Every structure is written in C-alpha cells, then in structure tokens.
Amino acid sequence: MEFFASLFTVSFLRNALFAGLMASIVCGVIGSLVVVKRISFVSGAIAHSVLGGIGIAYFFNFSPIIGAFSFAIFSAILISIIKQRKNQNEDTVLSAFWAVGMAIGIIFMSMTPGYNSNLMSYLFGNILLVTNADLWSLLTLLLVIISTVIVFYRQFIAMIFDEEFARLKNIKVNFLYTLLLILISLSVVILIRVVGIILVIALLTLPAAISRLFNRSIGGMMFWASIFGFIFTLLGLWLSYLLNLPTGSVIIVLAGFTYIISTFVKKG
C-alpha cells in the first residue's frame, strides 16, 4: 500500500505512472491496428532502427527524443516505399533495417562517453527516469496519434480489411499505409521510454492480441487493450519496486504470461 500512496507523492513514481498511462493508450489504439493488419514485424523493424537516431543524437549532443523521432519517421517512409514496390524479399529488407539501425546506434553510442548506461536504458527502458519535459512531449505525441486515428478511422479500417477494394474507391492506400507506419513510429518513440526498444513490439502487440481474443469490434479491442496495457504497467511498476527488478522486463513478462493464459482460456 505504501507503494500506491507513493505513486502520487514521489515525483519519479508519479511520472512513471503517467508515462505508463499514455503508453497504454497508445498500445491500445495503435497496437490494435498493428494486430489486425498483422504488421508486428514491420513495427519491430521500425522500433529497432530508432536506436540509430538515438545514437546519433547522443553523439552530436541533441535531444535523443528528436533523434528517435526523425529516425522513426525516416524508416517508416522507407519501409512503406519498399512495400509498395512489391519487393519479394520484404522480410529480408526488414531484417536489414532492424539490424543496421541498431548497429548505427551502437557505433555512435560507443563513441560517446558513458554509453553503456544510456544504451541499456534505451534497449530495456527505464520508466523511473521519465522527466516532466518527457511527459509533455509524450502527451503531444499521444494527442497527434489519437486525433489522426479519429480523422482517418474509416479509411484505415477499409485499407486494413481490403486494400484492393479500398483502391477501387479512390482511397489513397499507399498514403494511409505510410501514415499508419508513421503513427507506429511515433508510438515506438513513446513506448521506448517505458519498456525500451527490445520490448516495444511486445507492448504494442500483446495487450491488443489479448484484447482481440475477447472483443469482436475494433473499438472494443482498442479500449480493452488500453486497460490491459495500463494494468500490466501498474503491476509491473509495483512488482519491480517490490522485487527490485527492471520495470520494462517485468511488464512484458506479465503481458506475455497473460497472453498465453488467455489463449488457453479462450480455447477451453
């Protein structure tokens, strides 16, 4: 109980709580789109390539969020172009993105003093280090993501359900796909603060996948995925505080186990 009281009094715990809340909403909304479009692998590639931007930002001494942000958008656009070319080796190209982005990040970080602790915090996240300034930028990104999804909602769903048909109706499928990838990259930038790059795909997909098992509508999926995400974050914070474990990893383990259990519950 002492923990839950300090969530509101201790500033770093309070910040962690807000960051977790925003991350959960993002997971719910964007994660549901990722899950129904079946592009977790694409999201993974975007997430990992972001490290390149962070490394460069560290080296040239500007804000890592800006580095992450520009790299994420850059890779989203590039991946979308590759997909539109109907490249047969899409998965190979994605893997290359995944690996090369990380490699660039690590090279730049290794040239910057104190790289070890920074690297770990971006790979695995450190929700306890979220600052007030971070919270404001996260909030801005969150609002951008939510309002874009609201405006393009019907077009997104049509594109995800049946690209061919959407094209016939003059829906700009390529534009929407690129936009979706950009939203994913923005989400990745938010989620990195909470769980880190390595675990970001899990937080983006697991709550939505669990929610899909028990919801038949996309709206319901989004709502419940957000709730699940928040529960995992809250429990993860608490358990990691009690047991002195890395928060991001605890959150993911909780989400992963819940997913496995829910698939069994669903079958039974």
Add this chain to the structure above:
Amino acid sequence: MKIIEFKNVSFNYDNSPTLVDINFSIESNDFVAIVGPNGGGKSTLLKLILGQILPSKGSIKVFGDKNHKSLERIGYVPQFTTHQHDFPLKLIDMVLQSKLRNKSFFVRYSQKDKLRAKEILEMLKIGEFKDKFLSELSGGQRQRALIARALIDDPEILILDEPTASVDISVEQDIYDILNDLNKNMTILLVTHDVNFVSKYVNKVFCINKYLHTHKLDELTDKDAQEVYNRSMKMIKHQCGL
C-alpha cells in the same frame, strides 16, 4: 454501349507471357463468364480491368476511358479467401466501406448510406445479420455480404472473382439467381471454374489460357435442345482445356 474493351492486349510477368493478344468487348447487360485453367491468366485479366496492373502492349478502355478514372463505377467482389474471416468488423460496417471516398473522414456514415445498405442487405436476404460480426457469418452469408458491399455503391458493372468457390451447392444456386436478377440492370462479369453451372445464365463465355476464345451462347438458337447444348459445352471445355 461498350463497358469494357480490350484491343491487342498482352501482358508479361517478367519475361514469360501471361496473356497474349487479347481482344474482346463487353457490352452493357452482358453476362460474361470467364473460365480457364489455374494459371491461365484469369486473375491477371481482372487486375488489368481494375487498373492494378498495366498492359505490356495494347489498349484497355473501361467506360470508354483509358486511364481507369471510373473505377468507382465498378462493383468488385473479390474471393473471400483474400480476407481474414474473423476480422473484427460488423457486416453493415463492412458493406458501408463501399461508400468511402478519398475525403471520408471521421467515424460516421450518413443516414442515407445506412438506409441504402439496409435495402441491399434485405434484397440479398441477409438483412437480419446486419449487426453480426464477420466471424459469426457462414460462408454463404459472407459471400452475399461481399456482393452487397459491391452493390451499395450502385455500380454499372459487377465483377465477381469465383463467388461460389467456398459455398455449398444450394447457396451457389441462390447466388446465381441473384446475379441473374441483377443482370436486368447491370453488366456482370464472373470468373468461375464451373462452366456447366453458369451456362444457363450467361450470354458469353471467355476461355482464357494465355489466349482468349469467346463463345457466344446467345447464338445457340435452341438452348433447350439437349444435344446441341451438350455439343457446344463439350467444345467450350475442350478449347478451354478444362
């Protein structure tokens, strides 16, 4: 009026020719069946009509226009296998997607579109399922839903890609009866495996196996004469390599 016109159209995937020197025209109120072996070029032909790919040679006019600017006047019913069967979408919302355009923003559809959707669903006898999710529908209901989605936008030609591939025989009969009714007001183009079944409805059969042969069934003066009919079916099957 010519709805679709192909002149000397060829198409190659990489270096192997898929379609060679295709010539045909589809007039309004035609009911055309496209038959042919797998890999014979049926789906390539549809993609060319829908402007998803461009011909290597020759010219294609849809509604008299070469640039595929009138695609929304085409009602397209894809194979259901191309979709996720458990996609989290209600029947009515899936059907309404047909009313989307480039500038359709936000979450709501207009009352007028919703009424039109209900009418079409009633006509296809799936009105009672409008609030069901796709995962709760049978194969036949899903297939009708896809037809409904194409129809709500009042197309002038309906193009169907194997609409009866995943349904049982009674549903198949139903779907052809529906198409037969629709044919009074619109042109229909249908890809199918089963030339026997559709032969009593269609007036042209296109056989596609890299080349195209057109058979005009309405030229058979006496369709009921079993022997003439059987002979012409045999010939069609033979020429199409079925």
